Amino acid sequence: MTGAAGHTTNVVPHESAAKHVTGEAVYVDDILVSGELLVGRVVTSPHAHAKILSFDLGAARAVPGVHAVLSSRDIPGVNDMGPVVHDEVCLAADRVFCVGQAVFLIAAESAEQCRAAERLIHVVYEPLAPILTLADAIAQGTLLGPPASIVRGDAASAIRKAPHRFSGELETGAQEHWYLESQVALCVPGEGKELQVYSSSQHPSETQALVASVLGIGKHDVVVEVRRMGGAFGGKETQANHTACWTALLARASGRPVKIRLFRDDDMIMTGKRHRFLSRYEAGFDDRGMLLGLSAELHCDGGCATDLTFAILQRAMLHIDNTYFIPDITVVGKAYRTNLPSNTAFRGFGGPQGMAVVEQVIDRVARTLGLDAAEVRRRNFYGTDSRNVTHYGQTVERNHLPLLFDRLTASSGYAKRRADAGIFNASHEFVKRGIALTPVKFGISFTTSFLNQAGALVLIYKDGTILVNHGGTEMGQGLHTKMQQIAAREFGVSLDRVKVNATNTAKVPNTSATAASAGSDLNGMAVKNAADILKARIAEAIAPVLTGGNTSDPTRPEDILFEKNSIVDGRHAGRSISFADAMPVMQRLQVSLSASGFYKTPGIGWDSVKGTGKPFFYFAFGMAVTEAELDLLTGRHTILRADILYDVGESLNPQIDLGQIEGGFVQGLGWCTTEEIKWDDKGNLLTHSPDTYKIPSVQDIPREFYTALLDNVPNPGTIHSSKAVAEPPFMLALSAWLAIKDALSAASNHTKEPEFSLPATNEVILLSLEKLKAR
Amino acid sequence: MTKIPITTTVNGTVHTLEIAPHQTLLELLREGLGLTGTKCGCEIGECGACTVLLDGEPVNSCLVLAPQIDGRNVSTVEGLMRANATDPLQDAFMDHDAVHCGFCTPGMLMSARALLAEDAHPDEASIRTAISGNLCRCTGYVQIIEAIKHVKP
Numbered sequence: 001m002t003g004a005a006g007h008t009t010n011v012v013p014h015e016s017a018a019k020h021v022t023g024e025a026v027y028v029d030d031i032l033v034s035g036e037l038l039v040g041r042v043v044t045s046p047h048a049h050a051k052i053l054s055f056d057l058g059a060a061r062a063v064p065g066v067h068a069v070l071s072s073r074d075i076p077g078v079n080d081m082g083p084v085v086h087d088e089v090c091l092a093a094d095r096v097f098c099v100g101q102a103v104f105l106i107a108a109e110s111a112e113q114c115r116a117a118e119r120l121i122h123v124v125y126e127p128l129a130p131i132l133t134l135a136d137a138i139a140q141g142t143l144l145g146p147p148a149s150i151v152r153g154d155a156a157s158a159i160r161k162a163p164h165r166f167s168g169e170l171e172t173g174a175q176e177h178w179y180l181e182s183q184v185a186l187c188v189p190g191e192g193k194e195l196q197v198y199s200s201s202q203h204p205s206e207t208q209a210l211v212a213s214v215l216g217i218g219k220h221d222v223v224v225e226v227r228r229m230g231g232a233f234g235g236k237e238t239q240a241n242h243t244a245c246w247t248a249l250l251a252r253a254s255g256r257p258v259k260i261r262l263f264r265d266d267d268m269i270m271t272g273k274r275h276r277f278l279s280r281y282e283a284g285f286d287d288r289g290m291l292l293g294l295s296a297e298l299h300c301d302g303g304c305a306t307d308l309t310f311a312i313l314q315r316a317m318l319h320i321d322n323t324y325f326i327p328d329i330t331v332v333g334k335a336y337r338t339n340l341p342s343n344t345a346f347r348g349f350g351g352p353q354g355m356a357v358v359e360q361v362i363d364r365v366a367r368t369l370g371l372d373a374a375e376v377r378r379r380n381f382y383g384t385d386s387r388n389v390t391h392y393g394q395t396v397e398r399n400h401l402p403l404l405f406d407r408l409t410a411s412s413g414y415a416k417r418r419a420d421a422g423i424f425n426a427s428h429e430f431v432k433r434g435i436a437l438t439p440v441k442f443g444i445s446f447t448t449s450f451l452n453q454a455g456a457l458v459l460i461y462k463d464g465t466i467l468v469n470h471g472g473t474e475m476g477q478g479l480h481t482k483m484q485q486i487a488a489r490e491f492g493v494s495l496d497r498v499k500v501n502a503t504n505t506a507k508v509p510n511t512s513a514t515a516a517s518a519g520s521d522l523n524g525m526a527v528k529n530a531a532d533i534l535k536a537r538i539a540e541a542i543a544p545v546l547t548g549g550n551t552s553d554p555t556r557p558e559d560i561l562f563e564k565n566s567i568v569d570g571r572h573a574g575r576s577i578s579f580a581d582a583m584p585v586m587q588r589l590q591v592s593l594s595a596s597g598f599y600k601t602p603g604i605g606w607d608s609v610k611g612t613g614k615p616f617f618y619f620a621f622g623m624a625v626t627e628a629e630l631d632l633l634t635g636r637h638t639i640l641r642a643d644i645l646y647d648v649g650e651s652l653n654p655q656i657d658l659g660q661i662e663g664g665f666v667q668g669l670g671w672c673t674t675e676e677i678k679w680d681d682k683g684n685l686l687t688h689s690p691d692t693y694k695i696p697s698v699q700d701i702p703r704e705f706y707t708a709l710l711d712n713v714p715n716p717g718t719i720h721s722s723k724a725v726a727e728p729p730f731m732l733a734l735s736a737w738l739a740i741k742d743a744l745s746a747a748s749n750h751t752k753e754p755e756f757s758l759p760a761t762n763e764v765i766l767l768s769l770e771k772l773k774a775r
Numbered sequence: 776m777t778k779i780p781i782t783t784t785v786n787g788t789v790h791t792l793e794i795a796p797h798q799t800l801l802e803l804l805r806e807g808l809g810l811t812g813t814k815c816g817c818e819i820g821e822c823g824a825c826t827v828l829l830d831g832e833p834v835n836s837c838l839v840l841a842p843q844i845d846g847r848n849v850s851t852v853e854g855l856m857r858a859n860a861t862d863p864l865q866d867a868f869m870d871h872d873a874v875h876c877g878f879c880t881p882g883m884l885m886s887a888r889a890l891l892a893e894d895a896h897p898d899e900a901s902i903r904t905a906i907s908g909n910l911c912r913c914t915g916y917v918q919i920i921e922a923i924k925h926v927k928p
Contacts, residue, residue: 014875022861022865023813030811181816181876233912264818476875476876476877476913658872666915690821701916
């Protein structure tokens with residue numbers, strides 16, 4: 001059984017839905033190119049860490065049909081692809097730092113010719129000792145940069161003085177993005193130095209910048225276009241740049257269009273994952289389960305280069321509180337270099353890793369005291385008037401946690417089902433049920449404050465149709481649909497009059513990535529700004545037209561309304577002109593019908609060194625109750641039911657938002673349960689295909705799944721009073737993780753603390769059971 | 776390399792072709808016939824993005840060698856339209872927002888098509904079984920299940 005409830009207005013299908021269901025939607029791999037197209041291939045390192053002593057490309061270059069074989073020496077510009085810190089080369093020069101690192105590039109007329117050429121490349125490597133585990137990285141101190149910390153009060157003293165305390169360690173695993181469309185780019189050379197790049201990228205402006213940089217040309221010669229992506233989830237925020245740069249180098253060298261589409265296994269081997277964390281914590285609490293102090297040290301595996309690691313670690317540290325007021329707290333974050341592909345952005349961006357720690361802590365507090373975990377959570381929630389300041393000093397405003405808790409515990413029947421699970425467990429020896437409620441509070445804004453900006457370019461044509469360009473990219477999250485809705489609402493026209501263009505660096509420059517759940521917030525405001533500019537111009541020019549002969553009572557520009565495909569005088573309903581008819585008039589009156597809009601998030605900023613300030617424009621809230629059933633003989637679990645209540649403010653599009661919530665939860669469920677990344681002791685990825693790496697299938701989702709939006713909670717200061725949705729629902733899957741742990745704990749009648757890590761694979765569960773029995 | 780002559784019907788159109796013996800049906804559809812609606816996701820028959828119907832049965836077209844379709848009928852997402860109007864299955868996917876990034880959609884639709892041909896009113900368990908070989912990373916599957924449940928006959 002599945003179901004969803006919530007708003008009924010703003011129900012608009014995805015703007016590309018009609019193209020998707022007919023197969024007409026064009027992804028990069030579907031773009032028609034002339035017969036000149038070459039196939040690109042990336043030759044990668046077989047070693048996790050090695051010196052490149054010598055190589056010979058002569059034989060490979062002689063293969064018929066091969067047009068280019070390139071090494072780092074053939075890069076005309078800068079051999080660097082680091083998005084923040086410049087520690088990531090485009091092609092390995094004298095050393096390789098992970099298995100799957102790009103070393104050479106081949107372009108040929110067929111994939112077979114590429115492979116034939118690859119076999120003829122002779123490289124001499126001198127293997128070096130790799131660092132492949134976080135434990136080794138910590139032991140050897142391979143820090144990527146100085147540790148960071150956020151401190152409030154005196155956690156050590158608060159924990160020491162607390163009536164109860166414990167310490168522990170939590171491992172959370174890596175996760176593969178598994179976008180259905182693997183990394184892909186198509187580059188078409190133009191005249192002179194010009195290059196047209198079709199990329200599956202969340203960050204076209206950065207793709208443009210890096211392509212220009214590796215080619216040694218100006219950004220004005222590179223146009224990056226993104227029509228849509230077949231999923232991204234953070235995996236195409238920085239790491240789409242790689243495929244685009246490699247393709248660009250081959251196109252430049254061969255003078256022909258080149259496409260690289262990574263095979264699934266190659267994509268999984270070569271690209272970075274969600275950062276795995278090893279977290280150590282110590283907590284102090286009182287008899288009621290109130291947290292008095294928390295000290296946590298988060299160690300994360302950055303992989304072989306920095307990528308976005310520090311921003312991700314920072315977000316983990318900023319979300320270690322989740323929804324709980326912790327009076328005295330110290331959180332330290334350390335990122336390490338290992339010889340694995342550079343880990344990268346993934347939905348939640350460190351948030352899940354941070355929250356898993358405090359949720360594990362609360363779960364242990366409840367078990368230690370024999371209290372209901374949901375009640376312990378409620379007691380520790382941020383207050384509305386007091387106890388409402390985070391460890392970094394931002395006040396939690398418009399706190400919907402009490403409302404969510406009351407409504408969700410009622411709608412899910414939490415208390416009765418908890419009691420029922422106890423009854424079930426008493427009469428079942430080998431099958432146990434567990435239930436857990438977990439909340440989420442997620443800060444919305446890029447924590448690198450200047451990135452909170454967006455641009456738009458809105459064009460109105462003489463027939464009254466409107467073309468919206470904005471800096472955001474469409475990856476299935478429905479951003480373009482929301483932008484289309486916003487423009488239609490602002491101009492008062494029907495949706496069919498508005499089209500959203502492919503994202504293009506020649507239309508809107510210097511954009512931020514479509515990331516941090518901020519796509520609609522930022523770009524929506526930029527589109528509105530452009531619409532406001534155009535409407536002001538049109539109103540000024542159309543007012544005398546509508547006035548006509550009524551000069552004694554003229555139509556004033558401030559009276560003009562844009563509604564129902566018309567432009568009307570709000571004081572004189574008879575004075576109106578259809579939007580489409582007005583546009584030729586505008587042209588005759590020499591009114592510019594294109595405008596660029598811009599937005600920057602107001603009032604945010606923080607000191608990342610001191611760890612204080614207001615990094616977030618607002619918080620998104622949600623809550624979930626999940627029930628799991630566990631087979632103690634096999635470790636196999638079934639998610640019986642999940643109930644989610646989520647706050648999106650005034651939803652821009654309820655169907656899209658519900659889909660994002662359900663999809664985020666299920667992706668989180670994968671991270672929490674079946675998605676296990678394993679490497680061997682040489683640094684080879686063992687789980688490099690869907691054979692061995694299991695994302696949730698339809699059979700893995702909750703048997704009963706209810707999702708609803710919180711009603712009547714407009715969010716002030718955002719586009720049409722909405723809130724972000726993309727990332728926060730992911731973290732609600734921690735309720736499934738803890739429901740499984742609750743079922744596991746039932747095996748000892750909740751008397752012992754089970755060992756637990758994330759993902760809770762069958763293996764983790766069975767090993768934990770063995771230890772519960774042994775104790 | 777010796778090419779193999781075949782005659783096959785794709786979305787109602789008869790094609791007589793000469794194809795390489797190692798070419799997959801997926802490659803033939805996308806590169807040979809320009810039917811790019813069928814997507815390439817994993818190329819090992821695990822993700823279902825390339826699902827098409829072969830004589831009405833859903834198959835992973837990446838696992839079918841093109842010579843195997845000699846004398847047989849292939850249906851792809853491009854063949855779902857009925858006389859220039861969308862099929863009720865396509866309408867249901869649009870109405871229920873079952874389409875997010877869209878990359879799994881063509882394969883998902885073909886699996887659903889095969890199910891509905893057998894059972895016009897499938898229950899949820901049958902729907903889950905029918906699309907269990909089609910991975911979706913965006914939706915969490917709920918809206919897809921709802922869409923298939925609500926296809927108008």
